[in-house]
Amino acid sequence: MEDGEITMAEFARLQPNASERELRLAEIAHELRSGELFALAHADEYPVASDEDALALRTPDPVLAAIAASQSAEAAMTDFAATVxxxxLTDAERIQEDAIEQDQRATRAAVWAAVPTTAEGRAALVRYAAFQAELTFGANWRAKAKQEFCGDFLLASLAAVEAETENEGA
Structure with missing residues (x-):
């Protein structure tokens, strides 16, 4: 549009389609993370340091920092969206929005690439997957997840984490 190749009216007509396309691509990328979900489902089979070892070393689980950074990026987008x-959007706001979206993608990718080293980290990663499912599919995300290929893995993992959390509190 800035180069004069399309008019404002054409941009306004095409922008929702482009936005929907970007959202669907992000959903597909998220949905295809079956390897991560398989690893979570079989976490006990992976050699990781015990919680006692992690505490003794005083090294925090790397997934926790990655999740915190991603949630911060999500909050930044929520805050930005509320202002516009x-x-x-002005050109400057579009640039700002693009930067925030890039940060969202990068921090999500960092979470999916992080390997939890503690039970706390594994539980946090499952909860983060549920958080992302809710962002993607809305408040009724559990029903939508049941329809998706990897939804059963996520729902089963989340149920296990929730049950373990309830048992620890009892």
Whole structure:
């Protein structure tokens, strides 16, 4: 549009389609993370340091920092969206939005690449997957997850984490 190749009207007509396409691509990338979900489902079979070893070394689980960074990026987008809702973005705001979206993608990728080293980290990763499912599919994400290829893995992992958390509290 800035180069004069399309008009503002054409941009306004095409932008929702482009946005929907980007969202669907992100959903597909998220949905195809079956390797990570398989690893979570079989976490006891992977050689990781025990919680006692991790505490003795005083090294925090790397997935926790990655999750915190991603949640911060998500919050930044929520805050930004609240300031521009209901109006057209300026060029500077589009640039800002693009930077925030890039940070969201990068921090999500860092979470998926992180390997939890503690039970706390594994549980946090499952909860993070549920958090991302809710961002993607909305409040009714559990019903949508049941329809997806990897949804059963996520729901089963989340149920296990929730049951373990309840047992620790009892």
């Amino acid at each position: 809702t209901g109006r057209c």
